[in-house]
Amino acid sequence: MAYGKDEFIVDCRKAMKTLDGDKARKSICTSMEKLLKNKTFIAENLGPDKEEGRHTVYRCEETGFNLLFHIFDSANGAPPHDHGTSWAVYGQAVGHTDMTEWVYDELDKNLVVSKEYRLKPGKAGIFPPNAIHSIQYTAGARFVRVTGVDLETVSRRVFDATTHEMRTQNSNGAGFTVER
Numbered sequence: 001m002a003y004g005k006d007e008f009i010v011d012c013r014k015a016m017k018t019l020d021g022d023k024a025r026k027s028i029c030t031s032m033e034k035l036l037k038n039k040t041f042i043a044e045n046l047g048p049d050k051e052e053g054r055h056t057v058y059r060c061e062e063t064g065f066n067l068l069f070h071i072f073d074s075a076n077g078a079p080p081h082d083h084g085t086s087w088a089v090y091g092q093a094v095g096h097t098d099m100t101e102w103v104y105d106e107l108d109k110n111l112v113v114s115k116e117y118r119l120k121p122g123k124a125g126i127f128p129p130n131a132i133h134s135i136q137y138t139a140g141a142r143f144v145r146v147t148g149v150d151l152e153t154v155s156r157r158v159f160d161a162t163t164h165e166m167r168t169q170n171s172n173g174a175g176f177t178v179e180r
Contacts, residue, residue, distance in 0.1 A: 005045065008035045009058055009067065012146060016063035025087060025126045028146055032091035032124040035144065045069055046093045046142035056150075064149045070142065077136035080111060080161050083127065084154040088147050091124035095141035099125060102132040104159065104166070111164040119143075134161065 008031055015027035035041060045057075050071050058067040080102045090097065101115040111132070119125055127133050129148075137143070152170065159166050 002038050002040060003034050004038060004041050005035070005057070005067075008032070009060075012065055012067070013060055013063060016060070016065055022128065025089060025128065028089045029091075029124045029126050032089055032144060032146065033122060036091050036093055036122045036124070042093045042142070046071060046144070048140070059150065066147045066150055068145045068147070070145060072137060072141045073139065075137065075139040075141075078134060080132050080134040080159040082130050082132045082157050083147060083151055084156040085129050086148040086151060086154050087129050087131070088127045088145055089124055090119060090127070090135075091144040092119040092121050093142040093144060094121060095138035096120050097135050097137040097141060097143060100134045100136075101127075102134065102159070104132055104157075104164075109164055109166075111159050111161065132157070132159065 011031040012028050015024040015031070019027055046069055050069075052071050052073050055069045055071070056066055057069055060066075077098075080100070090099075097119045099115075099117050099119055100113055103112050103114045104110070105112070117125075155168055155170055157166050158169055
């Protein structure tokens, strides 16, 4: 039997219940890359016929993690932001996403790029709690994301990459995505 969504959820739940912090996230990242090898899973859940948008497809009542499918027909992105006290594992299924990691100097109110890379199909990346990052994805991009909690319940920082101004919000993207 191919490794699919149900098996992935079981592995995520096990990691969340038996491993601490970074080890749990690394386990989920490894399982995500295993899931992304399943072309049938991608076609059935993230194919070109699927509705555009961000879809929460599973929420674990016991551990709090969320599984989301992101389906985007147009190229777009999100400004520098964090997930507050939560975290995210992103897994690229179709297209690519350019990831930028940032460091914010609280004293100088300065935002500086610390790392840039491209997430390609089949690969996953981890953003731990309070990690500032921005994303830019291609038209037709599809990715899977696991978050530690429902991000609607977490206060998060969002930054203007040009002015470095910071604001706080409690939403999982409403008014958050920027046109490119």
